[in-house]
Amino acid sequence: MAADNSVTPEQxxxxxxxxxxxxxLRSMVKTMAEALMSAEADSLCGAGYGERSEERTNxxxxxxxxxxxxxxxxxxxxxxxxxSGSYFPH
Structure with a gap:
């Protein structure tokens, strides 16, 4: 299951x-870890999830x-x- 970006953290x-x-606690750890991995994957790709960009590399x-x-x-x-390539969380 992917991180749900349609809800703010406060909501x-x-x-x-x-x-x-x-x-x-487990739900909070899961949500935070998935949000961090998603942000890291976005930076590796050069654009956000579902975002179009000339700088996109993956x-x-x-x-x-x-x-x-x-x-x-x-x-x-x-x-x-x-x-292309691999993603391993840090």
């Missing part, structure tokens, strides 16, 4: 608090899922794939 946090999600090609073990528990991340 997302308010929604999580209202629903009383018991996994709030394109996105979906996501791959990976488990990430944290102190908050295991989190399934959606890691961006690039059309």
């Amino acid at each position: 997302w946090l308010a929604q999580q608090i209202q629903t009383g999600d018991p996994d709030l 394109r996105r090609n979906g996501y791959r899922t990976r488990e990430w073990d944290t102190r908050a528990g295991s989190i399934e991340l959606a890691i961006p794939k690039l059309r």
Whole structure:
């Protein structure tokens, strides 16, 4: 599942608090990590997701899922794939 960029962080946090999600910390870590990976992939491509630009050097090609073990528990991340080359989160 990809990061949802249609909701502001404030709206997302308010929604999580209202629903009383018991996994709030894991949800927050997942959302932040996916947002950071998305920004890093955008910079590698030379343009944002779905954005047209003359400076674009690469394109996105979906996501791959990976488990990430944290102190908050295991989190399934959606890691961006690039059309040419590889992307490995830092």
